[in-house]
Amino acid sequence: MKTLYESDFIVIRDEIRCIRCKVCVRQCANEVHQYDEEDDRVIAENSRCVGCHRCVTLCPTKAITIIRNPLDFRENYQWTARAIKDIYKQAETGGILLTGMGNDKEYPIYWDRLLINASQVTNPSIDPLREPMELKTFIGRKPEKLEFDNYGRLITEIPPQLELEVPIMFSAMSFGSISINACESLARASVEVGTFWNTGEGGLHKKLYPYKERAIVQCASGRFGVDVEYLNAGSAIEIKIGQGAKPGIGGHLPGEKVGEEVSQTRMIPIGTDAISPAPHHDIYSIEDLRQLIYALKEAVNYKKPVGVKIAAVHNVSAIASGIARAGADYIAIDGFRGGTGAAPTRIRDNVGIPVELALASVDTRLREEGLRNQISLIVGGSIRNSADVIKAIALGADAVYIATSALVALGCHLCQNCHTGKCNWGIATQDPNLVKRLNPDIGAKRASNLLKAWSHEIKEMLGGMGINALESLRGNRLMLRGVGLNEKELEILGIKHAGEGI
Amino acid sequence: MELKTKKRIYPKEDVCIGCHLCEIYCILAHSGTRDLIKAFKKLDKPSPRVLVEEKDGYYITFALQCRHCDDPLCIKACITGAMHRDENTGYIICDEERCVGCWSCILVCPYGAIRRSEDGKAVSKCDLCIEKGNPVCVENCPNEALELKELEDLA
Numbered sequence: 001m002k003t004l005y006e007s008d009f010i011v012i013r014d015e016i017r018c019i020r021c022k023v024c025v026r027q028c029a030n031e032v033h034q035y036d037e038e039d040d041r042v043i044a045e046n047s048r049c050v051g052c053h054r055c056v057t058l059c060p061t062k063a064i065t066i067i068r069n070p071l072d073f074r075e076n077y078q079w080t081a082r083a084i085k086d087i088y089k090q091a092e093t094g095g096i097l098l099t100g101m102g103n104d105k106e107y108p109i110y111w112d113r114l115l116i117n118a119s120q121v122t123n124p125s126i127d128p129l130r131e132p133m134e135l136k137t138f139i140g141r142k143p144e145k146l147e148f149d150n151y152g153r154l155i156t157e158i159p160p161q162l163e164l165e166v167p168i169m170f171s172a173m174s175f176g177s178i179s180i181n182a183c184e185s186l187a188r189a190s191v192e193v194g195t196f197w198n199t200g201e202g203g204l205h206k207k208l209y210p211y212k213e214r215a216i217v218q219c220a221s222g223r224f225g226v227d228v229e230y231l232n233a234g235s236a237i238e239i240k241i242g243q244g245a246k247p248g249i250g251g252h253l254p255g256e257k258v259g260e261e262v263s264q265t266r267m268i269p270i271g272t273d274a275i276s277p278a279p280h281h282d283i284y285s286i287e288d289l290r291q292l293i294y295a296l297k298e299a300v301n302y303k304k305p306v307g308v309k310i311a312a313v314h315n316v317s318a319i320a321s322g323i324a325r326a327g328a329d330y331i332a333i334d335g336f337r338g339g340t341g342a343a344p345t346r347i348r349d350n351v352g353i354p355v356e357l358a359l360a361s362v363d364t365r366l367r368e369e370g371l372r373n374q375i376s377l378i379v380g381g382s383i384r385n386s387a388d389v390i391k392a393i394a395l396g397a398d399a400v401y402i403a404t405s406a407l408v409a410l411g412c413h414l415c416q417n418c419h420t421g422k423c424n425w426g427i428a429t430q431d432p433n434l435v436k437r438l439n440p441d442i443g444a445k446r447a448s449n450l451l452k453a454w455s456h457e458i459k460e461m462l463g464g465m466g467i468n469a470l471e472s473l474r475g476n477r478l479m480l481r482g483v484g485l486n487e488k489e490l491e492i493l494g495i496k497h498a499g500e501g502i
Numbered sequence: 503m504e505l506k507t508k509k510r511i512y513p514k515e516d517v518c519i520g521c522h523l524c525e526i527y528c529i530l531a532h533s534g535t536r537d538l539i540k541a542f543k544k545l546d547k548p549s550p551r552v553l554v555e556e557k558d559g560y561y562i563t564f565a566l567q568c569r570h571c572d573d574p575l576c577i578k579a580c581i582t583g584a585m586h587r588d589e590n591t592g593y594i595i596c597d598e599e600r601c602v603g604c605w606s607c608i609l610v611c612p613y614g615a616i617r618r619s620e621d622g623k624a625v626s627k628c629d630l631c632i633e634k635g636n637p638v639c640v641e642n643c644p645n646e647a648l649e650l651k652e653l654e655d656l657a
Contacts, residue, residue, distance in 0.1 A: 016539070017539055019526075019538060019539060019541075019542035019543075020542070021522070021523075021526045021542070022522070023521050023522060023523060023526070026520060026521055026522065027519070027521055057644075058521060058523065058644055060523060060526055060527070060538055060642075061538050061539055432561040433520075433561045436516060436517050436518065436519055436561070436645075437517075437519045437645060439514075439517040439645045439646055439647070441517075441646060442645065442646055
């Protein structure tokens, strides 16, 4: 069938600068660049280009640039080029549209409508270069009250906690969805910075056992890679109910990606599809969830926190309340902008709610019900920078999860083609030729640099507010003001509009 | 006693991405210009002194250059004395003025690290960028798959 789908990108090569070194030819897994011996020039097949910039970055003479195809559709407000192209694709394949990364549609980004306060005259700001600034965060159930004996020693037993040096963790990405080198980069960065990485539903690869002290191990609907050794390896266990990019549906790692390593780690035969069902088939209620939480706690002798990850959906605050009552130690809420290795485009772009609103409503609900101290709150799915982190903490989060930002630090260019397995940056692929492209020495450095940079910025902003410990900002919504938000949005976020005083 | 170099460039084959940029920057470094585009336009463009070893169907690739052996067969085989050990650095260097192109060194090098120069008149081999400080292949590897180490560093 003749395709009606014109290429998304056009490769522009400066013929004067091109030295025919063929680096682009060797580097493009999509086989865009080809060397024509007869004419001694490199030519490009634009239709295969995904705009990942691997060739642009590695071209030694900077001879390549890539632009969006300027071809104008006869589009209108209703029928955008994207809407038209999606129909062409489906008319030609008859299949569900697949994509990677998170929701990229023009929904409001509440982080950008929130502004942070600072001290002036009546209260002094703090200079973090001169005075100590505390970012330490504990994730886990906090006791109702603390009791001390006559000598002032603590006698209350403190439930298991995760101790974080920065309030930022790497969220769940399985070995399978990302490469072993990507997993190792994040694991090593977590060890260096003092935070946690998350195995996702991929099991714990043998190579990653040295970093297990800094791992949160996930137990999801497919139960891949789960045994008692795995559960006891990590520092916490996370039950994955849902994912922001695809709430309500499961996962599917195609058989061709299940090579020897993935097969061993996931504990499934080589070449079989790894299908994570949409629901956990043993969880149909909060009571069932409680059973699983306590089964897992029992398996680790009540030594490790057990959390539950859910996607931000309409009834999120009631669900969160149920999770707290079911005995979880933390709730991770994944917003609709959260990334994925593969999701149906329509679900990614239309299901779920913004995590800012989910966070505010969950925090409010848990406070109202007197449950907030019983459970820690982690949010993820849209955190792009340190200001987003600060705003999340002020809205009530204990810590945040980052994944897309972490992968961007490793080299991801957001081409949204994770599901093809041909990631030119060695991140979302299992092809050994491509995996090598991510050197874990470099990856670990880049990921830890990102966390260090953000923590410097967080300290600067805290100092500006006159706060010297992150704990004092947590849930302190008076430090936020909204701009351009309506009454309802302000009410849900629990903040005042910019210009309103205390 | 003869000064022997302990410096070697070590490839890390598990992160070599087979881009051949080491070869490209090697050509530049020995071209007499500082501009890549000019270097590649030259008719007498030098040949690279580092070679990326690869085989279709295998995913292992690595960049190989002269090992600067302690007991170099190339020096023994050289009929004119062109191949010699530099007195100051201990690197094994070919004096291209004296090389007559008999290719004896190419025949005996156990690593295949010596090649004919582009003009076919002499051999060219890695000089560890003797005039530049750090070897350009190491400096320019995008994935840090080449490392210059002294033998003592190796535990």
